[in-house]
Amino acid sequence: xxxxxxxxxxxxxxxxxxxxxxxxxxxxxxxxxxxxxxxxxxxxxxxxxxxxxxxxxxxxxxxxxxxxxxxxxxxxxxxxxxxxxxxxxxxxxxxxxxxxxxxxxxxxxxxxxxxxxxxxxxxxxxxxxxxxxxxxxxxxxxxxxxxxxxxxxxxxxxxxxxxxxxxxxxxxxxxxxxxxxxxxxxxxxxxxxxxxxxxxx
Numbered sequence: 001x002x003x004x005x006x007x008x009x010x011x012x013x014x015x016x017x018x019x020x021x022x023x024x025x026x027x028x029x030x031x032x033x034x035x036x037x038x039x040x041x042x043x044x045x046x047x048x049x050x051x052x053x054x055x056x057x058x059x060x061x062x063x064x065x066x067x068x069x070x071x072x073x074x075x076x077x078x079x080x081x082x083x084x085x086x087x088x089x090x091x092x093x094x095x096x097x098x099x100x101x102x103x104x105x106x107x108x109x110x111x112x113x114x115x116x117x118x119x120x121x122x123x124x125x126x127x128x129x130x131x132x133x134x135x136x137x138x139x140x141x142x143x144x145x146x147x148x149x150x151x152x153x154x155x156x157x158x159x160x161x162x163x164x165x166x167x168x169x170x171x172x173x174x175x176x177x178x179x180x181x182x183x184x185x186x187x188x189x190x191x192x193x194x195x196x197x198x199x200x201x
Contacts, residue, residue, distance in 0.1 A: 041180045055179035057088040075100040082152045123156040141170035172196040
């Protein structure tokens, strides 16, 4: 990623994986993924962004501070799944002084499909779906990856783990960060995995 102009087309920055890139690219826009890694996360920490916010958004803000992004002409975000995306893009909007468009779902059928997603339904429904899968497939163990700063994904994890453990399901919680490697311990992960395999066998 450089700060040089990619081409003469209008460029838009995107963070959310649900952004309809094909539609926007067909309209003649150039998508620029606003994502980054550990160095950018450290930069965001240094300038004051909270370390317990999503590292994907924190790293994107750090990358902007380091001047790694080409100047965008437009920012696009969605409200699905978490609030971090639009808030992050609001900061970019103020820095770049460019339009910021928050996508809302215009089609009722798509909106109903999203609202039916277990990820945003009550946690009891998520647990029921997990228990149904366990019964249908005869599962003996569950491995869950915990993206540490993700409140949306981890809010009910302990409660789900407790219920699965009560039913005799061996539960392994792998904790790490999708952007910041400082939270990852190879030795701890190896030991946890070996212990899990030993219990399962």
